[in-house]
Amino acid sequence: MSIFRLSPPYLAGANHVTLQMMQVVLALVPAIVAMVYFFGYGVLVNITLAVAVALATEVLMLKIRERPLKPFLSDGSAVVTAVLLALAIPPLAPWWLTTVGVVFAIVFAKHLYGGLGYNPFNPAMVGYVLLLLSFPVEMTTWLPVASMSQQPVDLIMAVTYVFTGNLPGALSIDALSGATPLDAMKTQISQLRTPEVIMNQPLFGMFGGKGWEWVNFWFLIGGIYLIYIRVISWHVPVAMIGALFVISSIFQLIAPDLTGTPMFHLFSGATMIGAFFIATDPVSGSTTLKGRLIFGAGVGLLTFVIRVWGGYPDGVAFAVILMNMLVPLIDYYTQPRVYGAR
Amino acid sequence: MTQQQLGSFPGGLKLPGHKKRSTQTPIRKMPISKCLILPLQQHIGEAAVPIVEVGEKVLKGQRIARAEGHVSVCLHAPTSGVIKAIADHQVPHPSGLTAPCVMIETDGEDRWIERKPVADFRSLSSHEIRQRVREAGIVGLGGAGFPSFIKLNPGVQHHVETLLINGAECEPYITCDGMIMRERAAGIIEGIEIMMFALQAKECIIAIEDNKPESISAMRFALTANKTMNEITRIVIIPTKYPTGGEKQLIQIVTGKQVPSGGLPIDIGIVCHNPGTAYAVGRAIRYGEPLISRIVTVTGTDVTHAGNFETLFGTPIRELLDFCETKRQPDEPFIMGGPMMGYNLSGDDLPITKTSNCILAGVDDVAIASQPLPCIRCGECAVACPASLLPQQIYWYSRSKEFDKTEEYNLFDCIECGCCDYVCPSKIPLVSYFRFAKTEIMNQERERRKSDIARERHENRLARLERERQEKEERQKQRKAALAASKAAQKKAEHTETASTSQTTAVKEEN
Numbered sequence: 001m002s003i004f005r006l007s008p009p010y011l012a013g014a015n016h017v018t019l020q021m022m023q024v025v026l027a028l029v030p031a032i033v034a035m036v037y038f039f040g041y042g043v044l045v046n047i048t049l050a051v052a053v054a055l056a057t058e059v060l061m062l063k064i065r066e067r068p069l070k071p072f073l074s075d076g077s078a079v080v081t082a083v084l085l086a087l088a089i090p091p092l093a094p095w096w097l098t099t100v101g102v103v104f105a106i107v108f109a110k111h112l113y114g115g116l117g118y119n120p121f122n123p124a125m126v127g128y129v130l131l132l133l134s135f136p137v138e139m140t141t142w143l144p145v146a147s148m149s150q151q152p153v154d155l156i157m158a159v160t161y162v163f164t165g166n167l168p169g170a171l172s173i174d175a176l177s178g179a180t181p182l183d184a185m186k187t188q189i190s191q192l193r194t195p196e197v198i199m200n201q202p203l204f205g206m207f208g209g210k211g212w213e214w215v216n217f218w219f220l221i222g223g224i225y226l227i228y229i230r231v232i233s234w235h236v237p238v239a240m241i242g243a244l245f246v247i248s249s250i251f252q253l254i255a256p257d258l259t260g261t262p263m264f265h266l267f268s269g270a271t272m273i274g275a276f277f278i279a280t281d282p283v284s285g286s287t288t289l290k291g292r293l294i295f296g297a298g299v300g301l302l303t304f305v306i307r308v309w310g311g312y313p314d315g316v317a318f319a320v321i322l323m324n325m326l327v328p329l330i331d332y333y334t335q336p337r338v339y340g341a342r
Numbered sequence: 343m344t345q346q347q348l349g350s351f352p353g354g355l356k357l358p359g360h361k362k363r364s365t366q367t368p369i370r371k372m373p374i375s376k377c378l379i380l381p382l383q384q385h386i387g388e389a390a391v392p393i394v395e396v397g398e399k400v401l402k403g404q405r406i407a408r409a410e411g412h413v414s415v416c417l418h419a420p421t422s423g424v425i426k427a428i429a430d431h432q433v434p435h436p437s438g439l440t441a442p443c444v445m446i447e448t449d450g451e452d453r454w455i456e457r458k459p460v461a462d463f464r465s466l467s468s469h470e471i472r473q474r475v476r477e478a479g480i481v482g483l484g485g486a487g488f489p490s491f492i493k494l495n496p497g498v499q500h501h502v503e504t505l506l507i508n509g510a511e512c513e514p515y516i517t518c519d520g521m522i523m524r525e526r527a528a529g530i531i532e533g534i535e536i537m538m539f540a541l542q543a544k545e546c547i548i549a550i551e552d553n554k555p556e557s558i559s560a561m562r563f564a565l566t567a568n569k570t571m572n573e574i575t576r577i578v579i580i581p582t583k584y585p586t587g588g589e590k591q592l593i594q595i596v597t598g599k600q601v602p603s604g605g606l607p608i609d610i611g612i613v614c615h616n617p618g619t620a621y622a623v624g625r626a627i628r629y630g631e632p633l634i635s636r637i638v639t640v641t642g643t644d645v646t647h648a649g650n651f652e653t654l655f656g657t658p659i660r661e662l663l664d665f666c667e668t669k670r671q672p673d674e675p676f677i678m679g680g681p682m683m684g685y686n687l688s689g690d691d692l693p694i695t696k697t698s699n700c701i702l703a704g705v706d707d708v709a710i711a712s713q714p715l716p717c718i719r720c721g722e723c724a725v726a727c728p729a730s731l732l733p734q735q736i737y738w739y740s741r742s743k744e745f746d747k748t749e750e751y752n753l754f755d756c757i758e759c760g761c762c763d764y765v766c767p768s769k770i771p772l773v774s775y776f777r778f779a780k781t782e783i784m785n786q787e788r789e790r791r792k793s794d795i796a797r798e799r800h801e802n803r804l805a806r807l808e809r810e811r812q813e814k815e816e817r818q819k820q821r822k823a824a825l826a827a828s829k830a831a832q833k834k835a836e837h838t839e840t841a842s843t844s845q846t847t848a849v850k851e852e853n
Contacts, residue, residue: 008682010705011514117715339600
């Protein structure tokens with residue numbers, strides 16, 4: 001018999017942090033494929049760079065904090081943070097943008113709070129928000145979907161641009177980039193166009209942004225897979241998507257010209273990645289089941305509020321961080337009734 | 343009888359049962375060992391007090407130690423032989439401590455002492471039944487070892503509605519209850535009848551997990567043979583889910599009721615017993631046989647011929663393992679009890695006691711000792727907890743030794759089933775933290791009580807001194823006052839005397 005644990009239970013469950021993290025990455029694959037299809041190889045360059053920087057930073061921080069490398073490097077949490085942040089950054093972002101975001105996420109949002117398990121805020125979103133506030137131009141230089149661009153972004157072009165900032169020939173990044181559907185919707189509504197008119201533009205697809213609706217769809221599929229294999233519970237995604245749907249439906253009825261349709265909100269921007277991959281981060285989210293419903297609903301409502309009345313086209317990152325702040329309060333007031341409680 | 347709607351409890355686990363490994367052969371009798379080691383404490387409560395001398399010859403079933411205090415039971419010689427020693431010996435306890443034991447050198451004759459069977463238990467009073475159960479040394483054979491006679495007393499304030507026989511046996515690998523129900527169903531029913539009589543219970547529910555169809559049909563068959571019992575007994579088949587065999591969880595499944603926090607099942611009119619205990623009660627009353635052996639499951643991946651063995655108390659575990667043939671090295675640790683709630687022991691001379699339900703050598707999917715990762719707050723533990731606790735919060739506060747907070751999060755409602763440990767992706771030994779916190783709190787409580795008593799004593803002393811001082815003062819004051827009063831009285835008397843004389847003179851002068 002091998003050396004078994006000195007205290008019961010002696011039976012081991014299959015669940016493991018590393019396994020969970022790897023399953024999260026696996027569930028992201030379809031959406032990553034979709035993003036590469038629509039936005040070019042820059043997505044892959046971002047992910048590779050972000051993961052490399054994240055692991056290097058993790059090693060450095062573990063060394064400085066005198067923590068063992070093997071268990072913490074292999075837990076996979078740094079990889080998940082890196083991939084999520086890379087997916088939130090424009091596909092043709094300069095290398096330093098990704099690096100700054102990832103380093104800040106790993107050093108400040110994670111290790112300075114005590115490392116895995118102790119961060120009150122979602123590290124990927126902290127990194128994202130830092131970039132968004134500090135480098136608004138670079139962070140909003142998104143590409144339109146490949147079919148609309150005269151110059152599809154191939155791998156060599158992506159690598160060259162990310163690391164040198166040069167594009168072949170006379171191309172400039174401004175010629176390649178364009179507003180995201182959420183951005184276009186927000187700007188044009190402020191110019192008093194109606195959502196219906198805006199939705200007819202080539203930037204938009206069936207009910208969301210062209211390409212974006214498919215990316216969201218594949219995040220949704222990946223998320224359902226995670227619920228099915230019990231890596232995440234259904235509470236946060238259902239509450240978040242439900243709340244976003246309900247509030248956008250209400251405003252659809254009482255003020256149809258205010259913003260896009262409920263379906264537009266569900267299948268645009270970071271809705272689905274937020275619902276299934278970001279708001280479900282266990283460390284910075286609520287732990288009780290009732291608390292998760294409140295947490296998810298809060299993220300959904302705040303996302304809508306920021307998208308419609310805030311200064312930014314999307315609000316998922318801010319919504320998640322704001323709700324992270326409420327987690328201790330939510331957890332305290334949503335304790336389940338214990339067996340036999342009088 | 344019709345199957346009633348079953349309740350359920352939150353959380354729990356679907357675990358691989360691994361029960362077939364030890365149910366392929368009938369219960370076998372373990373050969374009598376040359377030397378039996380009998381700890382004086384094999385039950386919860388006060389240890390029994392030996393009443394035999396070294397060198398004395400004892401017969402099978404002869405009492406060798408008497409119950410001491412209320413929560414205690416007697417101990418008997420499992421076979422005939424000579425008392426070799428009364429000395430400390432290592433006992434099967436997770437601490438690895440030694441405790442006083444009676445050692446018997448067996449003579450192989452296995453000669454019984456005279457037994458006093460009672461053909462009709464109804465001729466006894468409820469009190470007499472309890473007395474006999476206590477004399478017979480019967481304790482709960484499910485594993486905890488609480489003296490059974492106490493749980494056969496409905497008491498004055500309570501009224502027992504239901505006797506619940508816990509045949510769930512939800513822990514993987516263990517099969518001793520399942521096997522005794524298969525093979526000795528009639529004897530169990532006989533015992534249940536006596537228990538019901540002692541408790542004055544209205545109905546009996548026998549709960550068995552649906553992974554033991556043989557036990558269910560055997561119990562059903564035995565029940566049909568007993569007309570009176572058949573009318574008031576229900577066999578309830580419950581889904582296989584760990585820990586359905588937890589007393590509180592079983593009650594919730596079978597009745598839908600919950601035992602109040604900090605209370606006992608009897609508070610809601612239920613008393614729980616193990617089928618093996620029921621069988622032992624039947625033997626004790628009907629045949630006058632004290633509890634001298636039990637069914638022990640010997641199983642595990644290292645055991646070649648796993649099975650269930652009727653084993654005399656005191657039999658060295660090594661002999662049992664050797665009898666089954668194992669791949670295990672001498673002195674390699676093994677598990678006493680199930681893989682979820684048992685504890686690991688090492689020491690080949692440890693004896694089988696009244697609470698040894700299972701010897702487990704080698705577990706499939708064994709948990710390896712490893713450095714746990716930090717808690718990632720995934721909440722799986724809370725989902726798995728059958729008591730609806732928040733294990734990760736209690737863990738957090740146990741770790742930081744904020745024990746009052748652990749109590750706020752209902753630490754003491756934790757039944758230590760280990761579900762949270764099993765599902766934890768960070769492999770944190772949560773139950774160990776909870777046990778640590780519980781022990782610390784109980785120690786603090788004891789310390790506090792001790793210091794409370796000391797303080798009270800000190801305060802009482804101060805109060806007494808103060809009182810004595812005051813009394814003294816009071817007495818002095820009184821004495822002074824009395825003195826003053828008497829002086830004053832004297833003076834007054836003198837004064838009045840002079841006054842009256844002067845008056846008289848005045849009057850006289852007037853006249």
